Amino acid sequence: PGLLAFAAKLPGQILPMEITAGQGYMVHRHGFLCATLGVQFSIGFQQRLGAGVFGGTGFRLQKLTGQGQSWVALNGEVVVYDLQPGNTLRVHPSQVGMFQESVxxxxxxxxxxxxxxxxxxxxxxxxxxxxxxxxxxxxxxxHLAHAIQEYLPKASG
Incomplete structure (x- = not known):
């Protein structure tokens, strides 16, 4: 009996996700906000891509498994695809918000x-x-940092 509020870092959507045994999710590196006690949180994927990609830190996904409720922050507009077996979707890695473990x-x-x-x-x-x-x-x-870079104050001298 109280109120607990969470906010995302960027404009977008906060999605409530029901995590069930056998149906986990992979989420972008900044997506996990919070979860109930039965949800496990871990690193699900990590790959170095190149010095200039993702600030040299590589590409990471968070893995949500177990059983319970989780809240995930996705940035900007969200588009959902239901992929049939064998269908492949190719996108820039930064556009991957979340996907089911079966993908x-x-x-x-x-x-x-x-x-x-x-x-x-x-x-x-x-x-x-x-x-x-x-x-x-x-x-x-x-992408947001790149878009606003020209509007930020420049160091003088």
Missing amino acids: QFNVVTVPGIQNMFFGGSGLFLAALTGPGRVWLQSMSMQ
């Missing part, structure tokens, strides 16, 4: 594409293969 996930390099933002190491895409539900987000911390 296979890989980070792949698009061969032949060189990009200065990626240190000349190529363009990386997240490949999500069904079956299962995928939630994409339209904004990431990195």
